[in-house]
Amino acid sequence: AIKKIAFIGLGNMGKPMAENLIKNGFALNVFDLNTAVLNDLAKQGANVATSPVDASKEVDMVITMLPAGQHVKEVYLGKDGNKGLLDVVSKDTLLVDSSTIAASDAREVAQVAAEKGIQFMDAPVSGGTAGAAAGTLSFIVGGQAEQFEQVKPVLEAMGKNIFHAGEVGAGQVAKICNNMLLGVIMTGTAEAMNLGAKNGLDPKVLASILSASTGRNWALEVCNPHPDVGDAMPSSRGYTGGFMSKLMLKDMNLAKQTANDTQVVTPMADQATALYSKHSEQHGDKDFSSIMAHYDANVLQ
Ligand code: NAD
Known part of the structure; x- marks a missing residue:
């Protein structure tokens, strides 16, 4: 079962989602470019990382909640010679992106991941900041059935309705x-x-x-x-x-x-x-x- 999670992107949605994971007993590594939010989460027991790559070391699962496709690609694929998550995570780390991005961007990241034997899923949410705070979001997941079942208990700590829409990209x-x-x-x-x-x-x-x-x-x-x-x-x-x-x-x-x-x-x-x-x-x-x-x-x- 999943115990340790890296959470990257702790804005209006990501922060309350991460807080619900902490409340439900998951161990969290957190990273955001905005350091104020990290201090706040550290007080609640999260472990503050220095980069997305640092956050993702030795975790069972990574969740990203970033503004747009360019940020998601930067974090997973790397940019300007900097390593991305896909360069460092082990093959059995489950990767879930909950940002709302183009299906084509989600499929592009999933393709690079698959070439390395890593599973990437898209899991955009519906329900807004109120749903994030209350833990009642809907997650709409694209990915393989086996991995969907593995991440479902984690998503249930943040949401009420967890849908499996189909293959990667189907969630978006x-x-x-x-x-x-x-x-x-x-x-x-x-x-x-x-x-x-x-x-x-x-x-x-x-x-x-x-x-x-x-x-x-x-x-x-x-x-x-x-x-x-x-x-x-x-x-x-x-x-x-x-x-x-x-x-x-x-x-x-x-x-x-x-x-x-x-x-x-x-x-x-x-x-x-x-x-x-x-x-x-x-x-x-x-x-x-x-x-x-x-x-x-x-x-x-
Ligand atoms: P936000 O701008 O409040 O949060 C995004 C966070 O990502 C910020 O804290 C930012 O500092 C961080 N970030 C950006 N680039 C980063 C990087 N390279 N590494 C680490 N952190 C980085 O946005 P939000 O409202 O939380 O929305 C996140 C996603 O969820 C978006 O795709 C949005 O469309 C979607 N969404 C939002 C809502 C809503 O009501 N706000 C509802 C459903 C879905």
């Missing part, structure tokens, strides 16, 4: 399919809420009608883009907290990259991506339901 594909759909649904929901409100309907009444009808969806019920529909929604507190527009744009662009790589058309997502791209220039840090401002600029004033 499933994750961006979800977020691409969410981007389209949020935009469509804002469009419908705006049309109704501009035609005199009380947004709360309209939301309750749509939520009991065939237009029913998550954006409408849990994260309605129109202000004053639900007290606990980002739209009722100036679109703060929640899932930032620029992160939605990142995921929609990853979906587009995968679509282009495989000659698949995504006309609805293309429209929504164009709106998110323009919106993020000014409001990238606001919750993605603030796309409502494209229809009614008053909501952000």
Whole structure:
């Protein structure tokens, strides 16, 4: 069974995930470029490493939670003559990347690993920082069944739903399919809420009608883009907290990259991506339901 883990990338998501592993009794080596976060984890019992390579010595498993594909490739493959993890870890070390990156980048790292006899899995998450803190994330894993079963108990210490999506890269594909759909649904929901409100309907009444009808969806019920529909929604507190527009744009662009790589058309997502791209220039840090401002600029004033 897995006992000792290297955790690399301890930002908004990685830090609370690492804390849940410590609470569940795993021994942790930690590394991040930001040293403040390392001191904090050291107080909780983690062992602070000096580099990703240093962190990965003599561990059963490595977890990475980094911003984007370039960082993941740098850490695993090395850069500018510096060694990557794949140059130093033993063949039986299980490698799991939970960052959201292009499926093609995940497959590229997995290919180099496989040539050395090492197993690499992609395991992007859904559930945001609140899910990371509560230990209720969904992990969507791409990799071989045998390795999936080995890492599952570790992922269960950080998450509630642990899915095996298929081969390497399948986790990333499933994750961006979800977020691409969410981007389209949020935009469509804002469009419908705006049309109704501009035609005199009380947004709360309209939301309750749509939520009991065939237009029913998550954006409408849990994260309605129109202000004053639900007290606990980002739209009722100036679109703060929640899932930032620029992160939605990142995921929609990853979906587009995968679509282009495989000659698949995504006309609805293309429209929504164009709106998110323009919106993020000014409001990238606001919750993605603030796309409502494209229809009614008053909501952000
Ligand atoms: P973040 O920017 O808060 O954290 C990333 C961390 O990686 C930072 O602490 C940074 O210092 C560190 N880092 C960068 N390069 C490094 C390197 N070479 N070596 C070691 N550390 C390095 O980002 P986040 O919000 O934690 O997101 C991480 C990933 O999870 C992203 O791919 C994101 O798309 C995905 N994700 C985020 C959310 C969310 O709600 N924030 C939800 C689901 C998925």
